[in-house]
Amino acid sequence: MCIPGCREAVGRALSRRGFFGGVTAIAFTATPASAQRSFTRVIDLTHTLSPAFPTFFGVPGIEIERRYTLKKDGANVNWWYVLEHAGTHIDAPVHYADNGAAIDAIAADQLVVPLAVVDISAKAVRNADYALSRADLTDWEARHGRLPDGCCVAMHSGWARHASHTAKYTGKDAAGVFHFPGIHPEAAEWLAKERRVVGLAVDTLSLDPGSSKEFTTHTIWLPSGRWGLENLANLEQVPRTGATLVAGVPKVKGATGAPTRVLALV
Ligand SMILES: [Zn+2]
Numbered sequence: 001m002c003i004p005g006c007r008e009a010v011g012r013a014l015s016r017r018g019f020f021g022g023v024t025a026i027a028f029t030a031t032p033a034s035a036q037r038s039f040t041r042v043i044d045l046t047h048t049l050s051p052a053f054p055t056f057f058g059v060p061g062i063e064i065e066r067r068y069t070l071k072k073d074g075a076n077v078n079w080w081y082v083l084e085h086a087g088t089h090i091d092a093p094v095h096y097a098d099n100g101a102a103i104d105a106i107a108a109d110q111l112v113v114p115l116a117v118v119d120i121s122a123k124a125v126r127n128a129d130y131a132l133s134r135a136d137l138t139d140w141e142a143r144h145g146r147l148p149d150g151c152c153v154a155m156h157s158g159w160a161r162h163a164s165h166t167a168k169y170t171g172k173d174a175a176g177v178f179h180f181p182g183i184h185p186e187a188a189e190w191l192a193k194e195r196r197v198v199g200l201a202v203d204t205l206s207l208d209p210g211s212s213k214e215f216t217t218h219t220i221w222l223p224s225g226r227w228g229l230e231n232l233a234n235l236e237q238v239p240r241t242g243a244t245l246v247a248g249v250p251k252v253k254g255a256t257g258a259p260t261r262v263l264a265l266v
Helices: 006-030 121-126 134-144 166-170 185-194 216-224
Strands: 042-044 062-068 077-082 089-091 112-119 151-156 197-202 227-230 243-248 257-259 261-265
Touching: 112 134, 134 185, 185 197, 185 216, 197 243, 216 227
Parallel strands: 112 151, 151 197, 197 227
Antiparallel strands: 042 261, 062 077, 089 227, 089 257, 112 243, 243 261
8 A cells, every 4th residue: 555655656666667678678588488487378267357247146246446546546446345256266165164274274385286177068068057977087087197186177168158148157047046067066076085186166156067956066075175266267278188277366364265366377
């Protein structure tokens, strides 16, 4: 925060930047970023969060109030009123277990992990209620080898393309039941017991299929100390295996979830 004297400080910083700008530009040209890192592409798996983004609860996931302005107060500053489970976001174990870890207690090394993408998009086109099955995981392993230890398994259903169309994205019917793909509880249980997977991710509103009443996948997965990511974008751009997922989770004390910037390094 810098309200008093802010304009003067910004002015000083800008004039310094002008002075050093030429030098910085030459340094970047001489050393391309790709020469310094072990990946060649960064894919953004994050939807832009706005009040219009569909939420499970049917209310805006964020309200944004411009309280300070550059003109009047010396800086532009917004206040947010935000639902923890809005937009592309993480579910912490405490979301489904009172004694589970909140987002601030998730270790950093659990948030940068190998990413395995399971593509069920062709099945989801035919059946909006499709649940990623154990057979889908077996098929993935037959093609790509055993799921890597410490990975995140992501369901690619193709649903991200419907995100700007709330009725299609939620699939809400006349009885108020949602219809979108999710992960079958048997698949979640197998991953929890038979493989060393730290996170589940989906490109829909919930780890469970929309028509679920019991949220069994949530109740198996989160209390086991693992995390979930919901509403991912752009999974069609990510190779099925070999990418690294980076989840930029805000470190908010006691939070059950939070809008999260999720990236895939390829
Ligand atoms: Zn959630």
